[in-house]
Amino acid sequence: MSPLALALAPVLLVQGAGVRRRTPVLPEAAGPRSGVVPGGAPPLTVAVLGESPAAGVGVATQEDALAARFAAALAGRGGREVRWRLSARTGTTAAQALVRLVPGLAGPPADVVLVVLGVNDTLRLRGRAAWRRDVRALLDALAPLTAAGGVVVLAGLPDVARFPTLPQPLRGVLGRQARALDGELERLVRPGVRHAPAPPMDGPGLFADDGFHPSAAACRAWATALADTALPMST
Known part of the structure; x- marks a missing residue:
């Protein structure tokens, strides 16, 4: 925890409790957590792992959620069929993902593995060194699930300092924490x-x-940005 967070701890605790009381608890998106986007051969296999945004909290169905939108964006770039699968759970940290989420990705080796984690670690003010160790351990666990020549994409943390539901100074402290992670x-x-x-x-x-969570429009924009990294147009 940073010196600033320590100094503001009493205020942050009160504000955090208030945010939890007044913020509606939204469900994870309904619908299948795997699918196929039609296209040409050879097919591209995609695995998505993550916390609530990956689980689709904030949208009604998985069709509008991040994983399906990411698969569609990849198919639009390469013209290939995309077979995707998702293992996600609200509230998961990077350390917890090893047990909670990695087993749920069992299947054919993936050409692209997308990791969407970090907001829960931000809320818990996870230290930078500990966070780095957690993600390294996760990358090691994902290696057997990644196809030869495949890529793991680490989704960058959103700018928590812009989340409307968070008051100041909580918003600022969490924003700095997210940038650090x-x-x-x-x-x-x-x-x-x-x-x-x-x-x-x-x-x-x-x-x-x-x-707090991304809308369907945000998921579309985020999926496009992720696809730009996973499968640049130049390839």
């Missing part, structure tokens, strides 16, 4: 591991009713 993701980039910065979320209609 996102910086650690950038440091983990290596051959086969890419970092995809989150697009800005400051336009109208980009938040769900809770003022």
Whole structure:
């Protein structure tokens, strides 16, 4: 925890409790957590792992959620059939993902593995070194599930400082925390591991009713940005 967060701890605790009381609890998106986007051969296999945005909290169905939108964006770039599967659960941290989520990705090796984590670690003020160790351990666990020549895309953390439901100074402290953890993701980039910065979320209609999770429009924009990193148009 940063010195600023320590100094503000009493205020942050009160504000955090208030946010939890007044923020509606939205369900994960309904619908299948796997699918096929038609296209040409050879097919592209995609696995998505993550916390509530990956689970589709904020939209009604998986069709409008991040995983399906990501698969559609990839199909639009390469013209290939995309077979996707999702393992996601609200409230999951990077450390918890090893047990909670990785087993749910069992299946054919994936050409693209998308990891959407970090907001829950931000809310828990997870230290940078611990977060880095957690993500490294997760990358090791994902290696057997990644096809030869495949890529793991680490979704960048959204700008938590812009989440409407968060008051100041809580918003500012969590915003700085999210930027710090996102910086650690950038440091983990290596051959086969890419970092995809989150697009800005400051336009109208980009938040769900809770003022915290991405709307369907935000999922579309985010999926496009992720696909730009996973499968650049030049390839």
